[in-house]
Amino acid sequence: MNTHFEAAVVTEQGKSIAVVSVQPTVFQNSFNASTIIKGLLPIFEGIPVVLMTLDPQGAPAYFGRSDLILILETINVKEASWKEVTADIDLTNSCPMKEVEES
Numbered sequence: 001m002n003t004h005f006e007a008a009v010v011t012e013q014g015k016s017i018a019v020v021s022v023q024p025t026v027f028q029n030s031f032n033a034s035t036i037i038k039g040l041l042p043i044f045e046g047i048p049v050v051l052m053t054l055d056p057q058g059a060p061a062y063f064g065r066s067d068l069i070l071i072l073e074t075i076n077v078k079e080a081s082w083k084e085v086t087a088d089i090d091l092t093n094s095c096p097m098k099e100v101e102e103s
Contacts, residue, residue, distance in 0.1 A: 003086070008083065023053065050065070050068050
């Protein structure tokens with residue numbers, strides 16, 4: 001199943017980080033968010049993945065490794081080179097919330 005999402009790979013302080021834009025509801029369940037990150041790792045060839053959403057005021061909020069979040073909070077991630085990514089990844093098998101929504 002082809003999935004479309006917005007992503008940017010940023011390199012800061014010598015670390016590359018894949019930032020993937022998601023809907024705010026993804027952050028409501030940390031298990032599902034972690035599962036999504038694991039499902040995305042092969043797409044970015046092992047680059048660590050952090051999920052990002054925008055709060056109602058337009059400020060970024062992150063989910064992922066705390067050391068990577070601290071790095072991302074020091075930059076303006078909106079200025080990163082965002083691209084639409086199409087990947088053959090089936091998040092329905094790795095995201096229990098998706099299965100519940102479709103039932």
